[in-house]
Amino acid sequence: MPELSYPLWSSAPEPALLASRDRAGGELVFPALPPSSPLADRHETVAVDAVGEVYSYTVIHPSAKSGEAPYALGYVDLPGPVRIFGRLCGKPRPAIGERYAVRPDERFGYVFVAVQH
Template identity: 75%
Template structure:
C-alpha cells in the first residue's frame, strides 16, 4: 500500500478499513485520525464493515492517448453509517444497490470489489 500519514487499514484479525468515532456524537470520520491529531482524545478508532451498497457512480472514459481502459468511480454506503468514494472494480458497469467490498490497493489505498451473489 502507499505510505500515508494516517491509518486506512487494520490488519488483524482480518484486513478492514478503520475510521474514528466521536465519543459524544457517534459520528464517524474516515480515514481514522492520526495519533498526533488534537482531536484524538475525543475519538476512538473503529473498524468499518467491509461490504456496502453502491449509492451513486460514474464511468470515466480516459483519453485514448492515456492507454487506460474505462473505469467506474462511485460512492459506497457502508454500515455505520458512512459513505466512501472510490474506484469500483470487478464489473464493467456497476448498478445502484450493487454490493461491493473494500479491498487494499497499492496504488489507491483502497478500492471496492464487486461481491458476487
C-alpha cells in the first residue's frame, strides 16, 4: 500500500477510520486533512463510527481477461454524518439501507463489510 500524507486509521487497539471535523461548523471531511494542509488549523482529527448504511452502489463487471470477479462499489453513510465511497464486501449484491462496517484492507486501505444480523 502506498504511503499516505494523511492518517487513515487511528493507532488504537481497535483501529478507527479517521476524518477531519471543522472546529466552527462541525462538518466532517474524509479523508482526514494532512498537517501540511492550509485548512488543518481549522480542523481536528476524529474517529468516525464504524457502521453505516448503504446510500448507493453499483456492481462492476471487469473484463474476463482481468480474471477479476464482479464486485460492488458504493457510498456508505456513517454517523457524523459523513458519506464515504469504497468497496462493498460480504454479499454478491448489496441493497440500499443495508448496514456495512468499515474495516482495514491491505490493498485498498479500507473496505466495507456487510454486517450480519
